[in-house]
Amino acid sequence: MIKLKYPLKFVGITQDFGLTHRALDMAWNVKYGGKNADIYACGDGVVESIRDGRNNSMVNGDSGNYVTIKYADGYETRTCHMLKGSITVKKGDKVTKDTLIGKMGNSGYCGRNKAYHLHFIVWKNGVRVNPRKHVYVYDDNVVAKSNEYKLLYYHGEDPIEEKKYIKINARSGVWCRKGIGFKYPKYKAIPYGTKCELLEKNAGTSNGYKWDKIIYKNEVVYLPNKWNIYL
Numbered sequence: 655m656i657k658l659k660y661p662l663k664f665v666g667i668t669q670d671f672g673l674t675h676r677a678l679d680m681a682w683n684v685k686y687g688g689k690n691a692d693i694y695a696c697g698d699g700v701v702e703s704i705r706d707g708r709n710n711s712m713v714n715g716d717s718g719n720y721v722t723i724k725y726a727d728g729y730e731t732r733t734c735h736m737l738k739g740s741i742t743v744k745k746g747d748k749v750t751k752d753t754l755i756g757k758m759g760n761s762g763y764c765g766r767n768k769a770y771h772l773h774f775i776v777w778k779n780g781v782r783v784n785p786r787k788h789v790y791v792y793d794d795n796v797v798a799k800s801n802e803y804k805l806l807y808y809h810g811e812d813p814i815e816e817k818k819y820i821k822i823n824a825r826s827g828v829w830c831r832k833g834i835g836f837k838y839p840k841y842k843a844i845p846y847g848t849k850c851e852l853l854e855k856n857a858g859t860s861n862g863y864k865w866d867k868i869i870y871k872n873e874v875v876y877l878p879n880k881w882n883i884y885l
């Protein structure tokens with residue numbers, strides 16, 4: 655099963671996937687290429703189509719310059735609004751997740767955001783899907799703080815074997831939080847006996863406890879690890 659990677663090093667989402675916006679808008683960051691950040695393919699695939707040479711039209715619904723790539727498992731991606739003249743691949747080219755395909759721009763207009771950004775579309779078997787639920791954050795991605803949650807994280811070639819788990823062994827359950835320490839409010843109560851994927855043991859110390867970074871209900875959360883059993 656292919657694990658698509660986000661096409662920008664910096665993962666900052668400014669407009670979510672929704673009923674009318676069937677894509678993610680991804681922001682630029684001054685530290686990671688700014689407005690003309692490098693755009694990469696999302697995995698092993700073949701370039702299906704490109705469009706280049708368009709200026710900034712600001713016509714609603716215009717994808718501007720883009721690259722469409724086909725992958726295994728019925729996936730396709732399209733990276734829209736790319737910088738005119740920046741596209742470095744052509745139809746039929748084989749790509750990997752390390753292939754530079756062009757640069758961010760603001761050609762076209764998705765009806766939401768006129769600024770420089772990447773309008774990122776993912777199809778699965780021809781149907782547009784929420785990239786958050788299909789595309790993974792890899793180790794060399796940098797995630798905007800506000801976007802850390804609800805994202806999938808990649809954990810090696812064989813995630814089934816690589817994953818580590820904990821079991822909650824506090825009789826009355828334990829509160830998880832969105833950061834390390836009681837300065838973060840109680841977020842969700844995790845019941846006794848729950849098995850959770852462990853991302854990092856002893857991710858930090860606060861309030862007299864060591865804290866583990868785990869995934870609970872598809873979100874990255876933290877909890878004091880005094881009562882955790884490591885499976």
Ligand SMILES: [Zn+2]
Nearest residue numbers: 678679764773
């Ligand atoms: Zn958009």
